[in-house]
Amino acid sequence: MKIPFGLHRRIPRVRRVLEMLASATTERDALREDLKAALRHIEVIQADLAGQKSVAAPRYPYVVAIPDQALGAVALRMLSLLRPMDVVGKKLIRKGRPNDGGYLMIDSGLDGVVAYSLGINDDVSWDLDMAALGCQIYQYDHTIDALPKKHPNFHWYRTGIAAQPSADGVLQPLGDLIARNGHAGRRDLILKMDIEGYEWEVFDSMEPSTLAQFSQISMEMHTLALAPHDLQAKIASVLEKLYASHQPVHVHANNHGYFGIIGGVPIPDTLEVTYVRRTDHQFTDCKRIFPTEQDMPCRKDVPDFFLGALGALPAPTVTEPAGTSVSKAVHGNS
Structure with a gap:
């Protein structure tokens, strides 16, 4: 073509x-x-x-850094108020389950007494160990419908602990409940407390006479690192109040939560602390490194928070309330 x-x-x-x-x-x-x-x-x-x-x-827990020197100064004072000492002639024993839910306490005044357990959730391991010693356990938690386990020595109430009674009666001050149970004036009470941050308002409003009824207090302290200025001031005030009548003897960080660097001061957000009444014991300087061999991480899959030689912190300067002798109780027996 x-x-x-x-x-x-x-x-x-x-x-x-x-x-x-x-x-x-x-x-x-x-x-x-x-x-x-x-x-x-x-x-x-x-x-x-x-x-x-x-x-x-x-x-892994979270690390929070707040470069606020004013908060850091208060955080350092809080740590000094939590400075542990050893109890002369006594040893620490564990009550409660391994890891989260167990507390180290001194082996004194635990048999056959009355114990108050505030905050239950799904764990009564501490309560069971105390009941095995013949203690009557008064349990308060308004967030659960029933106990995970029962025991003849358990007395559970669906009641929460607060600074003031609520209009519906669900929340009650601890001092009122102690009186209602017929325990007013007793000085052999044991307290275990884990009420998720409400401990500050409860202790802030508690009468010193009620606080003095407890020979030992094992508790979880919350919001130590994340507290804003106003709450941090309240926490420091409550720690001073506790320090006036009770001496910290063991401290352990809960590694479920945050670890804070507050104004350059390392402090966990949540601590497990055991106190004993000052007038019952003599004390000596603590040379333990925290966590100790007796401690267990609250979370098994995460390393424990290292706190170091907390006993080497300087003793806090406090104004002694009338009728107390903090300096003698702490320093005179060192």
Whole structure:
């Protein structure tokens, strides 16, 4: 077939267009493959990040740093008010389950007494150990419908502990409950408290005479690192109140929560602390390194928080309330 001259002149141009189209198609297909590979790589990265989050978020506690020197100064005072000492002639024993829920207490005045257990949730291991010593256990928790286990020595009430009674009667001051149970004036009571931050208002409003009824107090303290200025001031005030009548003898950080660097001062957000009444004992300087061999991490999958030689902290300067002798109780027996 004879190709018209005008069309013949266009053949090279059409050929070049076709070649360009073929090249563009090849490049497009290559780009598509590159895009698919990139998307597959992104999916792998996203899956890897999702896997890391699923492991890291619950596995490791958070560290919070607040560069506030005023908060740091109060945090340092709080630690000095929590400075542990050893009890002369007594040893520490564990009551409650391993890890979270157990407390170290001194082996004195635990048999056959009355114990108050504030905050139960799903754990009565401490209560069972105390009941095994013949103690009557008065338990208060308004957030549960029933105890996880029962014991003849348990007396559970669906009542919460607060500074003031609530209108519906669900919340009650601890001093009122002690009086209602016929324990007013007794000085052999034991207290275990874990009420998720409400301890500060409870102790702040508690009469010193009620506080003095407890020969030992094992408790969990919350919001030590994350407290704003106003709450931190209240916490320090409550610690001074406790320090006036009771001496810290053991401290352990709960590694479920935050660890704070507050104004340069390292302090856990949650601490387990055991106090004993000053007038019952003599004390000597504590040279233990915390955590001690008797301690167990609250979370088994995370290392315990290292607190070091807390007993080496300087003793706090306190104004002694009338009728007390904090300096003699602490320093005279060192």
